Amino acid sequence: MGAAAIPPSLAARPHDDRRGLPIPPVNVHPDPSGGGSHVDFTTINTTVATRLAAERRCSLCDEPMGYWVAFLGGPRAAALMRYADxxxxxxCMTAALSLCPYVAIGRHRRARADRPGAGIIPPGSHGDKPDRxxxxxxxxxxxxxxxxxxxxxxxxxPFRTVHTYVYGTDGRLQPSTDSR
Incomplete structure (x- = not known):
């Protein structure tokens, strides 16, 4: 698919030193010890995510959303019109298609549940990675x-536009021809 252009608002976010990725506000969590915060890309800070959505702010860059908003998920989320993210x-969501390793790379899997920082699977989710x-x-x-x-x-x-992305033979996400 190639690297999508990173919108200026997303590029302006603090970056993770190890990965070089912008840190979305929904991946910043209070430190359990009560001192500061930590970044966990595997989980969504529900409090922050809910507040941003209520204020109609982007979950990835924290800037106000305009007329159009986007949701990213698998076929089941789209069929149910119910998203966990x-x-x-x-x-920003288009940029996430190439920036987020879990989404961008077919073989990339979530951390095992028994590992620290592995995140939780939302209630009602099956936890399987979608094929598209x-x-x-x-x-x-x-x-x-x-x-x-x-x-x-x-x-x-209801969506005005839906863009579909599938994993190519190289295991990388790429646009599909069945977008509408």
Missing amino acids: PPGHPE WLLGITRAYRTRFIAEHGFTTYLPA
């Missing part, structure tokens, strides 16, 4: 907080 600018990713663009969405799980789901309005 919050929305962002279409440009869909980037849906819409104008509106709702959020639903599921109190018994301490988890928020994001419910987009």
